[in-house]
Amino acid sequence: MSFNPDNEMEEPLTFGSSIAVPNVQEMVKNNPLEVPQRYIRSTEEMEKVNYLTHLSSQIPVLDFALLSSGNSLELLKLDKACKDWGFFQLVNHGIEKEVLQRMKEATTKFFDLPIEEKEKYAMPPNDVHGYGHAYVVSEDQILDWSDLMFLLIYPTRCRRLQCWPKTPKGFNEIIEAYSREVNRVSRELLSTLSAIMGMENHVLHELHKEIIQGLRMNYYPPCITPENVLGVSPHSDSGTITLLLQNDDVCGLEIRHKGGWVPVVPKSDALVVNVGDILEIWSNGKYKSIEHRVVTNKNRERISYATFISPWDDVEVEPLDHMVDAENPKLYKKVIFGEYLRQSLQRKMEGKAHTDVARIK
Template identity: 65%
Template sequence: MSLNVDVEELVTEMEEVPTFAPSIPVPNVQEIVRNNPLQVPQRYVRSNEELEKVNHMPHLSSEVPVIDLALLSCGNKDELLKLDVACKEWGFFQIVNHGVKKELVQKMKDAAAEFFELPIEEKKKYAMESNDIQGYGQAYVVSEEQILDWSDALMLVTCPTRYRKLRLWPKTPEGFMDVIEAYTSEVRRVSKEIQSSLSEIMETQKHVFLGLHKESLEGFRVNYYPPCNTPEQVLGLSPHSDTSTITLLMQDDDINGLEIRHKGGWVPVTPISDALVVNVGDVIQILTNGRYKSVEHRAVTNKNKKRISYALFVCPEDDAEVEPLDHMIDAQNPKLYQKVRYGDYLRQSMKRKMEGKTHIDVAMLEHSDTRNGNN
């Protein structure tokens, strides 16, 4: 169904749409590369310590769990056990047989590629505003001295619909808005099936878990990573964990870029054709009192190819109160996290630069050890 843009934009302007966090405007990385492919400004160059090159563990890539959603949704016990192990030991897994049509996936990829190839003047029509993260640009930039990521992004709130700033949804290429709507709607369906299985392995009643997401807050982020002349000196995206409940990511089929922290090192998540990468967010870590952990991840770049990825962040509603579930707390597992209003937690984390898992400290009780939150 086509979006009625004029009417919705008018309604949006009349209502007060909440904002999330400001971000300092920074140069467009794609334009830096267009103007001089050999140039890597000093503001993007990382120290060897930040890059942690010695901790690269590609030999573990084949061990990242792969889960069949068709089996999971049928309540298959083996697949539920795989999900439990994936959430405990990895915090990441790939989902196959999810039912998102290949034609829709291809339309999403084609439209996004076309958008990023537009002249910068056209893309700037959708630039992030000074007080928020919706639109085209780069978020989480909080200081002029900050080392920047080698990427640009288009970030849109997709749910609830009244939170959308439709003036920042690109009208070019033609039909892009409708493709975003169709694609995120399908991935939302997948997320609900995964959440249902999560509530089962977390041994909580579905209405409790799904009640936090009655009116999910969802954000869609399309990341564009241009080639870099010295990829060994930069990061496409700084190490961080997601503040979401879960995140569902589509990668390009033929280019590695996503890396996750596992056993003290960085493991590339090699793309599987037609799979979605799913990761546990901070909300699940808090609900399970640390039984399942959100895991640091980052993106690297390469010298010859651009890379685009597509992430849907599924979060509780703004006013939801998140704290460890009662049955996750006992004498051996004392309560680690205090009750937090989700909207406050999200905005506090967005006002900081992406820096591993430091943002989850605001939810921790004073007596708990922050190391419990890290993988």
């Protein structure tokens, strides 16, 4: 779909579809002692994991206020974080604690609603807006131990308001307040990323044409045998950057680093930021979109709040000229973002396999 400068939608902005599967939260509620075969991972897949828990404390922590002020040391830390880890925790971002807390409380209330109420906002057969599951593309694939609610936030004209929950009371306004603040942070981060890539601050904004911002609220029920399931399969994110709010006291997110998995221990009120595929392509691989996954636990539910920042649908993405030279040959061919995103959504999550379409063989 093309970008219309008059801000009029000629057709809906859709992202593909996902096969309807059972609600995991309801399944656990009805029979907490059973894990259906379709969710169980192979012994080989679960045992070959190399846990690197001792590296958790080394995941970079960056100060948003210092980045925004152009602090040279903090900018160097950002550059190194994007190159070496593809992930960092962002503190001092200026989002009021009350806004974060209200978002967490309202989302918890939503997922606690009766299934009949939540299914009023179920994903339609031809799209992934609303309540349900994503990346379910075949009847025999192993399923993730999670449910989700996905909403397109910006541009506002692209919202599917029929998918926005009317309960709990005020939830829409809370989502709006939270997303507006995350949008502010993400725009400043794009400016800072432009600077460390050797460009004027506005360049990454302009490359997006118009920023698409989506919000996915993820619910991970407890599992009687957490060693046999995954909350989310290993994958990298298809967009530019992702900003994630975690629960303060429940671990689950793990990132691939040095051949193993490193838990991202929640840091109170911090946002976890990660590089997406599009930033990797623009930087010609200097910055890496990293595989990550989610594990579950036996006793606690976990909710997370992922905001995805992406270019407009018809933006052509390829390595920027100044990121390519004799020592750094071009690694990626030109892709149209909307097509790239849809092909990634129409396959099960398998690490970074979906990025093959962009790689120069």
